[in-house]
Amino acid sequence: MIPNKAYQAYQNNAVQTASGGELTLMLYNGCVKFIKRAMKDMEENNYENKNTNIQKAQRIIQELMVTLDPNVELSKQIMPLYDYMYRRLTEANTSNEIAYLEEVHEFVVEFRDTWKQVLQKAKHHEPKRSNG
Template sequence: MYANSAYNAYTENYIGIESPYKLIEMLYEGVLRFNAQAKRAIKDNDIEKRVYWTNRSIAVLAELKGSLDFKQGNVAKYLDGLYDYQIKLLTEAGIENSLEKLEECTNVFKGLLEAWRETTDVA
């Protein structure tokens, strides 16, 4: 459900994307952007926006999970588990109004984005 909407949103906005590597980078950036909005909503005690933005991040994570190629080895298995854990954190952050859990997810995606850029030469 969320996976298709996340993918469609990005492809509609970036029809000219040449590389699937760039799409992954954009998805990572999307999680960071949506988490920042969720953080603001938590600080403002805006329940509706908190739920909206955490759900947007979860949708992107679902798309990332769906794009994993398990034929490529252990990295895909590791990322699958990592993405599952991030979904759990975001869900709990939304329910519990937890900045700490949201920040934990954000920090993971900052690291993933940096590593992705380094290994794919996409800047």
């Protein structure tokens, strides 16, 4: 189990040293992962794991909602989408309708990919630091 502990330490360090933007990207990636797992669980009729993975995805959506700045206009536009995704995950969990998971998965992937582009552009426009 030593390699597992080393990986966990690496993951913890990655989270602790990440910027706010990188943390948001990690949240999107985690949400995608849990939705994919829930879809697989649903296909395999593993309802306990499906429930667990959907709840993990919902907690990530809640975290994304909490981190939105209500004073920013874009946040006011994103909040209803996050709310819709959260409710759709609930519906997927109660109805075992995989199409609902697929729909939320598409939204999250779109958010993640857009966020990744924002981070890349921001990194490109950072002022260069001098060493002297």
